[in-house]
Amino acid sequence: MVNRKLVRFLSFRYIILASILIVLAGGLVLLPKYEKREGISPETLLSNVISPERYITTDELADRIINQDPSLLLIDVRDKNNFNKYSLPNAVNIPLKNVLDVDSEPYLNQDQYDVILFSNDNLYSDQAWVLCNRKGYKNLHVLKGGINTWFSTIINPKQPTEDMPSNAFKQYAFRKAASMYFGVAYPKKAQKQAVITKNTNTVSVPKKIVPKKKKKKMPVEGGC
Amino acid sequence: MGPLIPNDIISFEWSSIIAIIIGIFFGFILEASGFSSSRKLAGVFYGYDFAVLKVFFTAAIVSLIGLLYMDYLGYVDMSRLYVHPTYLWGAIIGGAIMGIGFVAGGFCPGTSLSAVAIGKIDAMVNVVGIMVGVFIFSELYPLFEPIYNGYFQGNITLVDSLGVNPFWFVFLLTIVAIIMFFATDLIRKRVKKVFY
Numbered sequence: 001m002v003n004r005k006l007v008r009f010l011s012f013r014y015i016i017l018a019s020i021l022i023v024l025a026g027g028l029v030l031l032p033k034y035e036k037r038e039g040i041s042p043e044t045l046l047s048n049v050i051s052p053e054r055y056i057t058t059d060e061l062a063d064r065i066i067n068q069d070p071s072l073l074l075i076d077v078r079d080k081n082n083f084n085k086y087s088l089p090n091a092v093n094i095p096l097k098n099v100l101d102v103d104s105e106p107y108l109n110q111d112q113y114d115v116i117l118f119s120n121d122n123l124y125s126d127q128a129w130v131l132c133n134r135k136g137y138k139n140l141h142v143l144k145g146g147i148n149t150w151f152s153t154i155i156n157p158k159q160p161t162e163d164m165p166s167n168a169f170k171q172y173a174f175r176k177a178a179s180m181y182f183g184v185a186y187p188k189k190a191q192k193q194a195v196i197t198k199n200t201n202t203v204s205v206p207k208k209i210v211p212k213k214k215k216k217k218m219p220v221e222g223g224c
Numbered sequence: 225m226g227p228l229i230p231n232d233i234i235s236f237e238w239s240s241i242i243a244i245i246i247g248i249f250f251g252f253i254l255e256a257s258g259f260s261s262s263r264k265l266a267g268v269f270y271g272y273d274f275a276v277l278k279v280f281f282t283a284a285i286v287s288l289i290g291l292l293y294m295d296y297l298g299y300v301d302m303s304r305l306y307v308h309p310t311y312l313w314g315a316i317i318g319g320a321i322m323g324i325g326f327v328a329g330g331f332c333p334g335t336s337l338s339a340v341a342i343g344k345i346d347a348m349v350n351v352v353g354i355m356v357g358v359f360i361f362s363e364l365y366p367l368f369e370p371i372y373n374g375y376f377q378g379n380i381t382l383v384d385s386l387g388v389n390p391f392w393f394v395f396l397l398t399i400v401a402i403i404m405f406f407a408t409d410l411i412r413k414r415v416k417k418v419f420y
Binding site: 022024 | 286395401405
């Protein structure tokens with residue numbers, strides 16, 4: 001038996017399908033619009049925040065600075081006073097409150113350099129890192145421990161005691177050498193050098209005075 | 225949730241297996257709906273059968289509407305979908321050549337393969353013709369290279385290049401498509417019926 005009602009219904013099948021399409025497409029137009037969030041999804045941000053991959057140690061950073069790694073871009077997120085007092089060589093000052101400014105975007109949002117954020121500890125730089133990471137910027141790193149750890153490890157390294165492993169001594173040697181690169185003078189070495197210089201320069205040679213002739217300024221002549 | 229493979233819900237290695245499965249179903253449905261017949265395909269150009277136009281246009285609209293709804297509800301992130309890059313003149317010239325081949329041979333590349341699968345000789349000739357075309361193109365590649373790689377517009381969509389609201393665009397496109405379906409039906413009734 002042919003179901004007559006079904007047959008009659010199915011004779012309109014194309015019209016029904018067409019109207020379903022129009023209703024669905026019209027529904028898209030009528031949907032209430034909402035602002036889409038920019039940048040990465042919350043899940044990715046969370047997993048990025050948890051992962052310790054973003055940290056770079058002071059030793060590694062010192063090694064890269066000394067080897068004149070051209071891909072480094074150091075960014076100081078402390079305020080201007082602190083930046084003027086002391087900062088790492090060739091650092092750029094972008095205070096935390098200015099991280100999202102238009103002017104600072106070219107520094108942070110690029111894929112040419114390894115951006116290294118640092119502050120006194122890694123607290124503010126972590127905040128800056130979260131802000132930038134949220135916007136989807138790449139190659140961002142945070143100096144572990146910030147300037148404080150930089151001082152206690154690179155600038156003023158602790159001498160290892162005798163019962164420490166040989167690695168600690170190697171590390172100490174590296175840090176001491178690095179601190180000399182960054183301009184720390186060790187009084188013992190300075191004294192020794194002074195002694196050597198005295199021994200070599202025993203005979204005092206009277207200084208020859210070479211008179212420099214001062215060029216007379218010629219009056220400006222008229223040119224053609 | 226987003227696109228499954230870019231979001232690592234399905235691992236990347238599965239992509240070719242999934243592609244093969246989708247391809248098998250695609251070929252099967254092409255064959256089942258009669259698209260392995262060159263007479264049915266060529267009917268679009270002679271006006272006695274508009275199934276090709278209707279099927280592919282409907283497929284495009286259904287997937288568009290579905291994707292926009294899923295994007296709205298957060299199931300698919302449209303910005304992470306692959307958009308094929310546009311090489312303007314390459315696409316125009318290639319489309320014209322492909323259209324001529326479509327009218328002359330009665331197959332497009334996909335349907336010709338599904339017709340080969342059921343043993344049609346004209347489709348086999350068509351596939352050999354495609355291979356010859358590919359060979360000529362690769363041999364003369366230096367000649368075609370400026371067109372092939374030139375006029376690059378990036379991964380743009382119609383909505384981007386027109387700068388219109390995607391929802392309104394889809395709505396208008398749907399209405400245009402349905403008007404087109406009715407119009408082609410009228411044409412089909414006027415044209416002399418061809419038995420195939």
